[in-house]
Amino acid sequence: MELWIAKIKSTSERPIQKLISPLIFNEESNCYIASEYEGTIVVKTSNNKVQKVFLSHYGITSSEQRIPLIYDEQWDVWYDKGDELEERSPIGINQCGTFFFEAEDGDGYIIDRSSDVYITSSLLTEEEFQQMKDEIVNMLEDLLTANEGPATPMRLWRENVEAAQYALEQTKKLHEVLLELEDAPHEQLIREQQLVPSSKIKRFDAEFLINRKLFPFKDKFSIPVNVRSIDIPEHRMIRWGLERLIDYADRYLRQARNRKRDLCQRRDFLIYALSSEKDQRLEVWEQKRIKNSIKKDLVHVSEFLRLVCESERYWEEIVDMAKKCLNLHYLNVGEEELAQTHLFTFSPLYSEAYQYLDDLLNLKPLKQLSNTYAPLQKSPKLYEVWCLLSIIHSLIYECGFIPVQNPYTQIQRRLQRKRGLEGISFTFHRPVYRYENSYELQEMDLTLEVYYERPFLDTEKSYRPDFTFIFRDSFRTETAFLDAKYKPLPNREYWAEIVRDVSFEKYYKPLPKKPIASFLMHPNKLKDVSIHTWNAAINHRKQEELRHRLGSFDYKPSNKKGFVKWMNMLLHYHLGYNGVCMHCGAHFPAKCEYDVKQKKKKYFTCSNPECEAFWVESFCFNRKGGNYAKKDAHEPSTATLFKYTKHSEMNYHKETPDEWDVFCPVCNKRAQDRFRNDV
Incomplete structure (x- = not known):
């Protein structure tokens, strides 16, 4: 079975336009790797018994969920055309994930199967794609508690730090309990076949007597023996809970590291903005307001960064502690979902372990709707x-x-x-x-x-x-x-x-x-x-x-x-609504002042003492009735401009190199153009 990348046009009578290149198998990942939007993936089979080819993936519960492919005689390939009713593009165009192909004969038996195909995002890095999936879960958790306002990201991260600190304390207590259990973990008797010398076999059964008669020269015989085993449901459940705790902590750890990276970049940008020379054409009080706005922003970012780093440290410790627990010898078993058992109820140490695990896995009462595979x-x-x-x-x-x-x-x-x-x-x-x-x-x-x-x-x-x-x-x-x-x-x-x-x-x-x-x-x-x-x-x-x-x-x-x-x-x-601050989302009205010389200008300062963002409302000079109106002057009603400090990254008008100047979205002129005759 060969896999190819093909150019496809679903609306055409013959959808396959051309075969671009064979899909290369990646030995290191043990699968085929492709990127979305490269083209659709088609199948070539050399087995003449193949009558049907399906696209399948892990987790399918019935054969009806597989996607049947269509045979193209001209190119001798099987392809997926997509589904207009389901708004589904051909496989490989805009899907990410893992799948494989199965070929059947006329009787419905699978006679060939491809290796796994892994399609990566072409628009996002692997880290960004993972971050997007993580954030779906993280945001759902945040929305669970979004009943009052105004809410802020800072408050969210303070809660995150408190939750991480509490989780670390509980994980340490769990570790102490599990260490105590290591001295004498609960065991159960299981029956298993062992080779035992005939002289030590106390109880004879028919099978042993027959084997001794058939093989008189043998000294050891395989018989069922009762042996002690640590592989009990409770140990499997503890392991399952610890694995889930690591998954949970890893997600928060990735979130903290991503936010830390963004905040560090923002902090460095603000430090640079604060140290840069200011536009000397600005009034002194304007320069002071801008400088104060940057300082407040820097204080906010620095405090935010401190919280994120604290959160990162706690979640790292939780992961390390949970992994230490998994290294305990009696937890070297399989996994089984956590549930209340007789041992968890009546054994003091096992009961403690259960309570700590159950508490850790329910820090937020969330059934992770978006965490489904x-x-x-x-x-x-x-x-x-x-x-x-x-x-x-x-x-x-x-x-x-x-x-x-x-x-x-x-x-x-x-x-x-x-x-x-x-x-x-x-x-x-x-x-x-x-x-x-x-x-x-x-x-x-x-x-x-x-x-x-x-x-x-x-x-x-x-x-x-x-x-x-x-x-x-x-x-x-x-x-x-x-x-x-x-x-x-x-x-x-x-x-x-x-x-x-x-x-x-x-x-x-x-x-x-x-x-x-x-x-x-x-x-x-x-x-x-x-x-x-x-x-x-x-x-x-x-x-x-x-x-x-x-x-x-x-x-x-x-x-x-x-x-x-x-x-x-x-x-x-x-x-x-020019008096609303979207820099911090505060519910306070912004303070409004106006320029005595140019009464058309309004200066706004956010009333939130932790923000004090600064912006200006002015007018394009090239408006009808204005002193500097040009031939292409527009109505005064469309001449309003809002200008934000460059460090705020809020300017939707196109910026100029000057601090307060922007291009008008109607006539594309800036303040400097009012003295030019060629515009």
Whole structure:
């Protein structure tokens, strides 16, 4: 059985376009290794008895779950065409995981089987793909306790440190108990065959008498003997519990190390920003505010990093301690799931061991819904689910939104009914603030509904964005869309095409009431770094209308800043809640000051003493009626600009080299251009 990578076009009458190359077997991993999006994987068989070929994977419970392949006479290969109804691409295009092929003869007997095929992610590193799967579990655990707000990541990590410290104490106590048991572990008598000298055999049975008659020259005979064995259910259960504890701690350890890496990079960036020379054209008080904002950010990151390092140290110790326990001689047995037994109930030491293990494995009352082994994962679907949970998590723990119902409970109920998450919705609220021209503070309560794969029917075709956001306050209702695209973005043309076809043609143009934004999120940055993806200029005639309404941002486990920046853009730029701080998600209204010389400028400082982020609301000079208006001047209503300190990484307007300057999303001019005659 040979495996090949082939180019396939599912919609064609002859789907296989060409065979690209044979799949190479990796001796070290003992399997074939391929990367998604290289092409589909097809099978060549030399056995003329083969009548059917199936794609199979581990964990299948019935033959009906295997995928039957189609035979192509022209290329003499068996291939998978995918399934349009199930939105499943041909195998190898967008799935990650392990599978194999089985060939059957006319009677249904398996007469050939391939070695395992392992498909890796082409858009994420192996570490990032593992992090994505880990985070699904971690975020579910966090959402379990997300009942009050505003919540913060710092509070989550403080709880993590407390849980790790408690777990380490319990693990140490468990280790002491297991050491005591090593002196005299419980045993049981088992029957096994042993060679015993005939002179020492006390009891004769028929088999022994017959063998001695047949083999009179033999001195030893195999007879059943009662022997003591430490391989008892309780020891297997203790081993199982320790293995699960290591899995649990390893996941938290990976989480801590990933966060530590990100925080170290952030800390180094802030130290550099603090030591860099400031723009001398800024007012002195502006420079002081910016410097203070960076300092506060640095203090926050440093404290955050301290907590993460503490958590890392505790989980490392737990793993080491659990492995020491596994090295005890009486635990060199198989595994069996932990359960209450007679010995665990009535033996003081075994009872203690059981209680410590049970306590450790239930630090959080979570049935790990997302930790189920999935041999063949559809990468885009996994990315979508991760995006959904990450969006909900960020809204609660970074943007200050409070859920009306517990999100974990909603997810759990839906999955218990054996339904997918499609159509699920979550409702949040939070106070928002707006400073109008009078600089008087207006406070409102904002309600946000988030839907996953909710169709809208008020158009000629029914479309279903991945994520729909509906914002409601006392005066209006606005909608925004996000679509997760787990696809490579090789160049500017492909990016512009997908934004036009999806964001504009599907989720903007057909709607009678336009959304305030229709964006895409994708795992990797666009390779062409010259493109500002936050403002897609796909139709210059409508650029004034489409400013920051179409675009995309990269989003993956190692870079989740994009969503918070997107929410900041929606609240500040499109909805006008300019007094809300999305840097920390605090519920305090920001302080607002204005420039006496240029009364069009508003300066905002977050009221949270632990944050004090700083941003500016101003106007593009190239507006109708302005002193510096050019021929292509646009309406004052579309001239509002928000500028954020560069260290905050919150600028969705395209930045210039100057601290406060940005390019206008309508006319693409910056403040320096107002004195130029050639624009």
